Amino acid sequence: MKERILLEEQALDSFSNLLFSMLKFWKAMGGWPRKLTIISHAFKQDRFLKLHVPPLGLSGNEVAFLGIDPDYMREGSHNYDVARAEEVRRGERNRGFGQWEKDPLGSGLDLSGKRAQRNPWGASQIWFQRREERESSGVKSMHRVGDKGIEEEFLTTERQPWEDVK
Numbered sequence: 001m002k003e004r005i006l007l008e009e010q011a012l013d014s015f016s017n018l019l020f021s022m023l024k025f026w027k028a029m030g031g032w033p034r035k036l037t038i039i040s041h042a043f044k045q046d047r048f049l050k051l052h053v054p055p056l057g058l059s060g061n062e063v064a065f066l067g068i069d070p071d072y073m074r075e076g077s078h079n080y081d082v083a084r085a086e087e088v089r090r091g092e093r094n095r096g097f098g099q100w101e102k103d104p105l106g107s108g109l110d111l112s113g114k115r116a117q118r119n120p121w122g123a124s125q126i127w128f129q130r131r132e133e134r135e136s137s138g139v140k141s142m143h144r145v146g147d148k149g150i151e152e153e154f155l156t157t158e159r160q161p162w163e164d165v166k
Contacts, residue, residue: 032162042067057163107154
């Protein structure tokens with residue numbers, strides 16, 4: 001089998017990174033992934049596994065997490081900075097984990113606003129370019145419409161097609 005490299009380039013936050021990656025997989029492979037391996041900073045593990053995986057309807061058995069913190073956060077590293085590491089962890093608890101805990105699907109104005117600030121180049125936040133592709137995927141979503149038309153797409157709380165993959 002020929003190796004395929006799929007690079008996701010639309011996501012503007014951690015939840016969207018998981019979702020856009022799954023959508024990219026579906027578009028390239030014609031089916032939903034059975035297993036996911038998340039590679040991120042170790043200090044974000046709780047956010048991914050406790051706050052992103054459940055709303056996506058993915059069981060813990062289908063998801064692996066590989067956390068790698070920057071050198072300044074790892075004890076024993078020559079760059080270890082205890083104050084900076086604690087500041088980053090505190091920021092994650094308050095501005096990362098805390099916001100996602102209140103808004104698990106990321107559809108509220110606070111998280112949407114953060115994404116807008118991170119998007120000066122105007123990366124599309126729309127999941128499908130064609131209606132037929134959207135319908136074929138089975139993904140249930142809602143849209144936020146702004147002055148320029150549809151600006152962002154969000155999952156609904158309905159059962160999603162990848163929840164049936166075993």
